[in-house]
Amino acid sequence: MATTSVSGNSRAPATAAGRLLATAVANPFGTLVVLGLAYLAWTLGLPIVDWAFVNATWVASDRAGCNPDGACWAFIVNRLPQFAFGFYPEAERWRAWIVLLAPPLLLLLAMAPDFPGRRRILVVGFCLYPIAAFVMLAGGVLGLAPVPSEKWGGLLLTMVVGLGAFVFSFPIAILLAIGRASKLPAIRLLATGFIEFWRGMPLIAILFMSVIMLPLFLPPGVEFPRLTLAMIGITLYSAAFLAEVARGGLQSVSRGQSEAANALGFGFWAMQGYIVMPQALRAVLPGIVNSAISLLKDTTYVMVVGLFDLLNIVNAALSDPAWLGLATEGYVFVGLVFWSLCFGLSQVSARMERDAERNQSRTPSGERKAP
Amino acid sequence: MTANASISVRSLSKWYGSWRALRDVSMDIEGGTCTVLCGPSGSGKSTLLRCLNGLEEWQEGDVVIGGVPVGYRAGELRRLRRDVGMVFQSFNLFPHLSVLDNVTLAPRIVRRRGRRESEQHAMQLLERVGVGQHAAKLPSALSGGQQQRVAIARALAMRPSILLFDEPTSALDPESVKEVLDVMIDLARSGTTMAVVTHEMGFARRVAGRVVFMDKGSIVETGEPDEFFDCPCTDRAKAFLGNIARN
Ligand SMILES: Nc1ncnc2c1ncn2[C@@H]1O[C@H](COP(=O)(O)OP(=O)(O)OP(=O)(O)O)[C@@H](O)[C@H]1O
Ligand SMILES: [Mg+2]
Numbered sequence: 001m002a003t004t005s006v007s008g009n010s011r012a013p014a015t016a017a018g019r020l021l022a023t024a025v026a027n028p029f030g031t032l033v034v035l036g037l038a039y040l041a042w043t044l045g046l047p048i049v050d051w052a053f054v055n056a057t058w059v060a061s062d063r064a065g066c067n068p069d070g071a072c073w074a075f076i077v078n079r080l081p082q083f084a085f086g087f088y089p090e091a092e093r094w095r096a097w098i099v100l101l102a103p104p105l106l107l108l109l110a111m112a113p114d115f116p117g118r119r120r121i122l123v124v125g126f127c128l129y130p131i132a133a134f135v136m137l138a139g140g141v142l143g144l145a146p147v148p149s150e151k152w153g154g155l156l157l158t159m160v161v162g163l164g165a166f167v168f169s170f171p172i173a174i175l176l177a178i179g180r181a182s183k184l185p186a187i188r189l190l191a192t193g194f195i196e197f198w199r200g201m202p203l204i205a206i207l208f209m210s211v212i213m214l215p216l217f218l219p220p221g222v223e224f225p226r227l228t229l230a231m232i233g234i235t236l237y238s239a240a241f242l243a244e245v246a247r248g249g250l251q252s253v254s255r256g257q258s259e260a261a262n263a264l265g266f267g268f269w270a271m272q273g274y275i276v277m278p279q280a281l282r283a284v285l286p287g288i289v290n291s292a293i294s295l296l297k298d299t300t301y302v303m304v305v306g307l308f309d310l311l312n313i314v315n316a317a318l319s320d321p322a323w324l325g326l327a328t329e330g331y332v333f334v335g336l337v338f339w340s341l342c343f344g345l346s347q348v349s350a351r352m353e354r355d356a357e358r359n360q361s362r363t364p365s366g367e368r369k370a371p
Numbered sequence: 372m373t374a375n376a377s378i379s380v381r382s383l384s385k386w387y388g389s390w391r392a393l394r395d396v397s398m399d400i401e402g403g404t405c406t407v408l409c410g411p412s413g414s415g416k417s418t419l420l421r422c423l424n425g426l427e428e429w430q431e432g433d434v435v436i437g438g439v440p441v442g443y444r445a446g447e448l449r450r451l452r453r454d455v456g457m458v459f460q461s462f463n464l465f466p467h468l469s470v471l472d473n474v475t476l477a478p479r480i481v482r483r484r485g486r487r488e489s490e491q492h493a494m495q496l497l498e499r500v501g502v503g504q505h506a507a508k509l510p511s512a513l514s515g516g517q518q519q520r521v522a523i524a525r526a527l528a529m530r531p532s533i534l535l536f537d538e539p540t541s542a543l544d545p546e547s548v549k550e551v552l553d554v555m556i557d558l559a560r561s562g563t564t565m566a567v568v569t570h571e572m573g574f575a576r577r578v579a580g581r582v583v584f585m586d587k588g589s590i591v592e593t594g595e596p597d598e599f600f601d602c603p604c605t606d607r608a609k610a611f612l613g614n615i616a617r618n
Contacts, residue, residue: 260463263424264477264529265453274480278467359509 062322075323076333082317083333086153086308088137092145096156099133103159110348114355130164149227153308155337161227161309162296165234169295172235173242178272180243181250191243198240203301206233211305230302238295245287249280282356289349293342310334375562376437376454376532377402378423383432385418392418393429394589400533402437403562407575407596410585411611416568419585420535423566425451437532453481456526460538462518464510464525470497471506474525482529489528496524500554516547520554533564540571570615572600584608 024031055070058077066072076083085096106125109118137160140146152160179191198206210233211226218224253276261271281288303312314330317323378400385393392415400406408416421427423434425441425448433440434451441451465473474493478484484492497503500520502513510518519539526534536555540548552574559565559578569575575582575596582599584592584607592605603609 254463256459256461256463257465259426260457260459260465262426263452263455263457263459264525265449265481266477267449267481270480274476275465279465282467 063324063326071329071332072323072326073329075317075326075329078323079314079317083154083310083313085156086313087151088153088156089147089151092139092147095136095139095144095147096152099136100156100159102129102133103163104344107344107348111351126163127167130160130167133160133164149225152227154313155310157227157302157307158296158299158309158311161231161234161302161307162299165231165238165299166292166295168231168235169239169242172239173246174277176239176243177246177250180247195240195243198236199244201237203234203237203298204304206237207301207305209233226305227307230305230307234295234299234302237298238291241294242288242291245284245291246280248287249282249284250276252283253279285352285356286349289345293345296341296345297338310337375403375564378437378533378564378566379435380419380423381433381435383419383422383429383434385422385427385429392588393422394587396432396585396588396590398583398590398593400564400566401580402564404580405559405563405565405567405578407579407582408566408568408585409570409575409582409611410591411614414585415588416585417537418588420457420537420566420568423451423533424455424457424535425449426457453529454532456529456531456534458519458522458526458534458536458539460542462510462515462522462542464518464522466510468509469506470502470508470510470513470521473510473521474528477525478528493524493528496527497521499557500524501550514547515543516550519543519547519551523551523554523558533566534558536565536567536569538568538570540569572596572615576600584611586611 050070052071055067056073057066057070058073060066060072060074061078063072063075066074081093084100085093088096102125106122106129109125110122112118135141136144137147137152137156138149176191176195179187180195182188182191207230210229214229214232215223257275257279258271261275266275299309300311302309303315308316311334314334318327318330380396380398383393383396384391396415396419398406408419410416418427422429428448433442435441436451436454441447464470465476468476471490471493474496475486475489478489478492479486494503494506497506500523502517502520502524505513505517505521510521513521523534523539539555540551543551548571552571555565555567556574556578567574567579579596581593582596583590584599584603584605586607592599592603592608594604599608600612603612
């Protein structure tokens with residue numbers, strides 16, 4: 001780059017402004033591009049800032065109380081509890097709070113500096129979360145008042161469905177990946193058929209099927225709430241995708257690894273659990289996180305079977321007569337919430353990759369051998 | 372050491388599809404001795420070794436370890452694998468585990484030994500092969516020779532009754548070859564039953580009780596190392612040794 005020529009033989013200018021000027025003069029084309037971009041950002045960005053912040057209204061009791069030139073965030077603020085928890089009864093909200101805050105806290109822990117036991121807490125935390133969340137929200141045990149799942153909604157529902165389907169689909173995906181690589185034709189065929197079936201169907205069709213058709217196959221008298229049925233569908237859908245990611249990882253583990261494990265007397269499952277899978281999953285970590293991110297966004301499809309996840313509940317609130325015409329605010333809000341969650345996930349993924357890399361490149365030993 | 376059971380192979384035959392890789396191979400390895408296998412590429416040395424520790428199934432014949440015959444059926448092969456240690460040409464250490472964990476994993480998981488006991492034993496073995504100070508590192512931080520010595524310690528940790536080596540030094544630079552051979556010589560001298568596929572004549576002359584020469588899936592000639600290398604009886608062995616000498 002031409003910018004490096006500034007630090008040539010001449011004395012470097014003393015002030016920051018001086019240095020900037022010197023750089024600009026040394027690289028006129030770059031300077032032009034930067035100025036052009038700055039102008040664009042100014043003309044396009046300023047109206048957005050005006051709308052979102054300068055002219056925005058944060059406190060109002062209805063649409064009429066909002067400045068018509070700016071965003072009416074008061075709508076979001078007024079409805080925030082509903083967007084967060086759906087129709088979860090107010091007296092039991094503390095349970096919903098716990099379920100809602102646990103995942104972000106786990107994500108923070110995943111970004112925290114390492115300390116002994118951190119990984120264990122994370123793994124156990126994420127694995128237990130879906131079950132614990134279900135028990136916590138549904139109640140009926142441990143002296144918790146029962147709350148039917150029809151009342152769960154908003155971000156709470158998104159969190160439970162997204163994380164739950166992901167965690168449940170993980171072991172299924174691993175089994176499918178192992179099955180697809182099996183030497184036994186029957187198992188291979190079954191796994192492949194399963195994966196292709198669930199991967200090839202649109203999620204919306206899967207959701208309709210699981211909510212409408214699945215109950216027909218259940219024995220009479222057995223009834224599952226719609227949320228459970230939808231979760232089953234999403235879990236299998238996610239398992240099919242994850243299985244292909246895991247299979248990629250399996251293929252990256254060399255045959256020598258399973259041979260060495262065999263030669264040491266490992267059985268099949270011990271070999272998979274201690275030797276092959278840890279390497280396979282580490283190799284495809286970015287793909288796994290990518291799947292998690294797309295699954296989280298795919299949970300918005302549950303609206304087609306009448307569940308009120310974050311997107312659907314905001315959507316429904318848009319038709320409130322007191323707050324008509326605020327679609328932009330509503331969707332911007334939904335977008336920001338999803339974006340933050342996905343951003344958090346990708347940060348965690350980057351962190352895990354950094355950790356793995358550091359582990360692999362620990363300084364090689366200088367000395368050759370003990371004297 | 373406990374690794375001193377005898378092993379004998381009785382009329383072993385193995386086919387890959389219609390290709391016959393082993394033809395009626397019979398061989399005895401006396402407890403506490405070292406046998407060197409050699410022969411041209413594709414002669415079936417690796418295949419024989421892999422049958423000896425149950426990595427391959429075979430179709431006819433028996434392997435007898437310490438007087439107990441082991442058939443070719445899957446369940447029996449599992450038992451065979453625990454009692455027979457193997458060291459590979461490409462080390463095959465577990466890259467995601469520290470050197471110490473590489474050595475302790477199998478005793479803990481397969482033999483169900485406690486962590487403390489396994490780690491003590493592992494440290495002894497790592498000291499013995501001269502890589503004790505690297506116990507906490509990952510395998511990728513070690514040189515080839517060091518990795519191969521860790522692999523030997525890993526095999527020993529299972530307290531096998533016999534150790535198999537498949538060209539353990541052919542992936543190493545000359546300096547590392549010596550490190551690894553020194554460890555193997557030490558093992559052989561301490562009375563470990565060993566079967567080693569190698570073309571290292573010096574090693575064979577120093578510690579091997581017997582040399583087995585294979586060609587085209589069968590054993591063509593066996594003899595004492597000095598005898599075999601100095602005046603082989605068969606033409607095929609003569610041609611093979613001539614080739615090695617030329618390289
Ligand atoms: N998995 C397999 N499928 C089919 N044929 C095989 C397989 N493994 C080995 N063979 C064949 O069996 C024969 C013996 O192979 P083996 O690997 O035992 O030879 P080797 O003596 O170890 O040779 P090298 O010195 O090259 O390692 C070879 O002809 C090889 O092509
Ligand atoms: Mg070979």
